[in-house]
Amino acid sequence: MWLHRYAVFVAACTILLIVAGGLVTSTASGLSVPDWPTTYGWSMFTFPLDKMVGGIFYEHAHRLIASSVGMLTIALAVWLWLAERQPWLRRLGVVALGAVCAQGLLGGLTVLFFLPAPVSIAHAGLAQIFFCLVLSIALFTSRSWQGAGPRAVDDRVLRILASATTAAIYAQILIGAAMRHTGAGLAIPDFPLVFGGVVPPEWTARIALHYAHRVAALIVASAILATAGHIWYHYWSRPELTRPATIGALLVLAQITLGGLTVLSGRAVSINTAHVVTGALVLATSLVVSLRSWRVRFASRESTIAGELPFGRDLREKRSSVGARA
Amino acid sequence: MHVKTLSGFALGLMFLTAACGGGTEQAPASNTEAPAAAPVDAATAGSITGKAMFEGTAPRNEPIKMAADPVCVQQNKGAQMQETYMVGSGGELQNVFVYVKDGLGSRTFPVPTEPVTLDQQGCRYHPHVFGIMVGQPLSIVNGDPTLHNIHATPKLNTEFNTGQPIQGMKTSHTFTTKEVMMPFKCDVHGWMNAYAGILDHPYYAVSGPGGAFEIKNLPPGTYTIEAWHEKGGSQTQMVTVGPKEAKDIAFTFKAAATN
Numbered sequence: 001m002w003l004h005r006y007a008v009f010v011a012a013c014t015i016l017l018i019v020a021g022g023l024v025t026s027t028a029s030g031l032s033v034p035d036w037p038t039t040y041g042w043s044m045f046t047f048p049l050d051k052m053v054g055g056i057f058y059e060h061a062h063r064l065i066a067s068s069v070g071m072l073t074i075a076l077a078v079w080l081w082l083a084e085r086q087p088w089l090r091r092l093g094v095v096a097l098g099a100v101c102a103q104g105l106l107g108g109l110t111v112l113f114f115l116p117a118p119v120s121i122a123h124a125g126l127a128q129i130f131f132c133l134v135l136s137i138a139l140f141t142s143r144s145w146q147g148a149g150p151r152a153v154d155d156r157v158l159r160i161l162a163s164a165t166t167a168a169i170y171a172q173i174l175i176g177a178a179m180r181h182t183g184a185g186l187a188i189p190d191f192p193l194v195f196g197g198v199v200p201p202e203w204t205a206r207i208a209l210h211y212a213h214r215v216a217a218l219i220v221a222s223a224i225l226a227t228a229g230h231i232w233y234h235y236w237s238r239p240e241l242t243r244p245a246t247i248g249a250l251l252v253l254a255q256i257t258l259g260g261l262t263v264l265s266g267r268a269v270s271i272n273t274a275h276v277v278t279g280a281l282v283l284a285t286s287l288v289v290s291l292r293s294w295r296v297r298f299a300s301r302e303s304t305i306a307g308e309l310p311f312g313r314d315l316r317e318k319r320s321s322v323g324a325r326a
Numbered sequence: 327m328h329v330k331t332l333s334g335f336a337l338g339l340m341f342l343t344a345a346c347g348g349g350t351e352q353a354p355a356s357n358t359e360a361p362a363a364a365p366v367d368a369a370t371a372g373s374i375t376g377k378a379m380f381e382g383t384a385p386r387n388e389p390i391k392m393a394a395d396p397v398c399v400q401q402n403k404g405a406q407m408q409e410t411y412m413v414g415s416g417g418e419l420q421n422v423f424v425y426v427k428d429g430l431g432s433r434t435f436p437v438p439t440e441p442v443t444l445d446q447q448g449c450r451y452h453p454h455v456f457g458i459m460v461g462q463p464l465s466i467v468n469g470d471p472t473l474h475n476i477h478a479t480p481k482l483n484t485e486f487n488t489g490q491p492i493q494g495m496k497t498s499h500t501f502t503t504k505e506v507m508m509p510f511k512c513d514v515h516g517w518m519n520a521y522a523g524i525l526d527h528p529y530y531a532v533s534g535p536g537g538a539f540e541i542k543n544l545p546p547g548t549y550t551i552e553a554w555h556e557k558g559g560s561q562t563q564m565v566t567v568g569p570k571e572a573k574d575i576a577f578t579f580k581a582a583a584t585n
Contacts, residue, residue, distance in 0.1 A: 027516070030513070031487050053514065054395050054515045
């Protein structure tokens with residue numbers, strides 16, 4: 001269980017990292033430290049704290065937190081490799097490590113090349129993938145996943161709904177990142193209307209991007225509520241599904257409010273950053289629902305590989321019966 | 327007679343040097359280089375003088391919050407404002423970049439070797455608006471006991487972002503292409519901004535506290551003169567300057583054009 005707790009800790013640190021990254025872009029501090037991997041010529045870890053002023057505070061703190069998360073991820077990958085029986089889960093730790101390394105490299109490249117939008121968008125997109133990877137590891141190493149929970153639900157509709165919702169949220173996050181890194185955040189200056197109407201009276205690339213983000217928000221919110229509705233209706237007694245679904249539904253409402261406030265406040269730093277972080281949390285809740293909807297398939301695969309019965313009560317029963325026979 | 331002989335010898339030597347393509351400092355420019363700068367005839371050169379004015383009530387400058395850096399707070403007592411609208415009591419507008427936009431033809435001009443200095447002092451750029459020639463060195467100095475980054479964000483020249491963590495540090499840069507205007511910013515101190523007008527000729531000026539500007543040593547001709555203000559935008563005038571003539575013009579910016 002310590003491995004699971006540690007993975008949860010790394011996931012929590014990753015949320016902190018996303019907060020720090022959101023603050024860097026919200027305060028336009030991305031280039032306040034012009035060099036990388038050094039900081040004004042200092043090693044990142046010996047840069048004097050009293051020099052962390054202005055934009056440097058946000059950018060350098062982001063780098064320090066990112067480095068810490070990187071080191072925590074190395075430990076997570078090693079721990080998984082040594083302690084985990086499932087080869088795919090061991091490999092998932094290595095993938096997470098690769099993702100955090102690539103993420104660091106993208107962060108450096110975007111600084112050295114003056115924040116080119118494609119690199120910055122890729123940096124934002126990979127951040128969410130890395131978060132999903134660590135979150136997945138935390139879930140896969142949990143007691144409930146590894147057999148202590150009730151039998152997993154086997155619902156094809158839920159699998160399709162939850163997976164499509166998760167994919168839609170991720171796509172929406174990418175559109176948001178593109179908006180953020182192309183300066184389209186205030187391309188439509190009013191909310192909830194669009195230039196006083198429903199459709200923009202004129203189109204530019206930035207207006208189209210901003211409008212796409214708003215339309216996609218409605219689609220994503222509908223998908224989240226549809227998934228939650230399905231769970232509430234069919235699985236009300238399954239807290240491992242209702243809990244993330246309900247939190248996700250509440251978060252998406254908060255997220256739309258934050259999106260509107262971001263526009264109305266002229267991208268106030270705190271609101272803008274909260275919008276980024278809440279987006280990640282919405283993705284997290286949907287990912288948990290998705291993975292739990294697929295858990296029965298994971299279990300089938302594991303049983304095929306191990307030649308045993310699926311996870312859960314059946315597996316425990318199998319083990320106890322084997323023990324009794326011995 | 328002696329002088330004539332020496333002169334003839336010198337001319338012959340110059341001819342030989344040119345014909346052989348030898349020499350060092352006096353070597354003619356190769357075909358790929360720009361033609362040599364032709365000197366302006368001081369006997370006929372004129373000038374353009376004038377004033378930049380602001381009509382109506384200027385919008386209030388944005389307040390600056392320097393709390394993010396204690397050094398900046400220490401160096402600036404009292405309320406700090408942006409330098410967007412530096413307007414005198416009579417409407418004189420400072421920091422307007424006035425330059426010859428067109429009319430010089432294919433003339434080329436010598437590039438000064440003396441650098442233009444952009445100083446970071448009191449967590450502001452000095453000067454806020456300036457002109458510089460293509461190829462002329464720009465010396466960027468950190469006069470503050472805090473860190474600055476110089477981030478040039480051109481459209482035509484090469485972007486650069488240089489850190490200056492120590493007081494007294496100097497960085498030199500030259501621009502390769504004319505560009506009006508090129509912004510500078512400090513990402514550490516988000517309020518710091520400056521603008522450079524990069525030209526391939528020396529006919530530019532920035533209006534001072536009284537709104538006055540002067541473009542000197544201008545060959546006689548008809549020119550398009552443009553005046554640029556960071557919020558007021560650009561406006562042009564056609565001006566004909568006769569031999570030895572001092573032409574007086576004025577540019578007036580209005581509040582309506584500030585957005």
